[in-house]
Amino acid sequence: MPRLHGKISHISLYKFCFDLFRKLGVGEDDAKVIASHLVTANLRGVDSHGAFVRIPHYVAAVREGSINLKPRVELVKDSPSMALLDGDRGFGLVIAMKATDLAISRAKKYGTCIVGVKNISHVGMLAYYTLKMVQDKVVGLAATNSAACVVPWGGSKPVLGTNPFSIGFPVDGDLSIILDMATSVVAAGKIVVYASKGERMPEGWALDKFGKTTTDPQAYLDGGMLLPFGGYKGYGLCLSVDILAGILTGSPNSLGVPGGWAAQGGFIAQAVDVSFLRPYEEYRSEMIELIRLIKSCPPAEGFKEVLLPGEIESRTYRIRLEEGIPVYEEPWSRLSEVGRDLGVPMPELL
Incomplete structure (x- = not known):
């Protein structure tokens, strides 16, 4: 089972991200955009695209030369x-x-x-x-x-x-x-999150390299394949x-x-x-009414309510903004190595 290392405030995580990318050689304005993006992903619960999963890969890509720090757009x-x-x-x-x-x-x-x-x-x-x-x-x-x-x-x-x-x-x-969705059953980064937590993934997400259904995230990461959602x-x-x-x-x-x-x-x-x-106000009024109609729809058996696209992420954002972003031991350890290598101290946990 995954081990929760603690929680971190979005402010501390933003500062760490900003400092790390500045040390990497990213310009100040660009480092602000990158830090804001990564922390927003974590706040919304999209940890597959947040700081702990993505930073080690981004840093490695810069060092390999596949990301240009001074592009001429x-x-x-x-x-x-x-x-x-x-x-x-x-x-x-x-x-x-x-x-x-x-x-x-x-x-x-x-x-x-x-x-x-x-x-x-x-x-x-x-x-x-x-x-x-x-x-x-x-x-x-x-x-x-x-x-x-x-x-x-x-x-x-x-x-x-x-x-x-x-x-x-x-x-x-x-x-x-x-609405934010992969056209595969799941985004590949979410499987990385399952692997980092030591959890099995749901059946029907992926095949292993031999084309057999698997719930082992590592079997996908070792050359497996994803399935498209909805056939x-x-x-x-x-x-x-x-x-x-x-x-x-x-x-x-x-x-x-x-x-x-x-x-x-x-x-x-x-x-x-x-x-x-x-x-715009006419549009807004009709959108609010449409949302009211959807939210007032009686839930089917096994459901507590009808949700709108993005509603879970919005709720997660508010909760994590107040209570902090969960941090797990393995992703924390990987990010700590990157921080030490660049001379950027890890932020304190809540």
């Missing part, structure tokens, strides 16, 4: 409602945020904007970008493709990535709807994201994306300003 193509960026192998968390900000600003002026990005590293938790978009009262889409680890429906060899996407619909604060329908979405974020942006498809936990294919962000279609 280029606006390759530009029009009022579409743009393409070349990230020059920079930190995906930073460059994808630049693309998102550009999409928002253009959407505010022209109604909608799509920004594609190629040549980047891992972009992290996609909800980070759609959360930013709903804060600016625009409907947001973010999608990315990743290295092949998912079998196509009916196949026995990995051809597609987990290829996640996120859609955000603005309302008010916690009422905003944030052929999930496979269709998985393929669509590979085309949308990969081929459309001039990035590799999943089979061409390098392996590794810091690698990524392409990224795409779209923002739609609601007020170009109808008055």
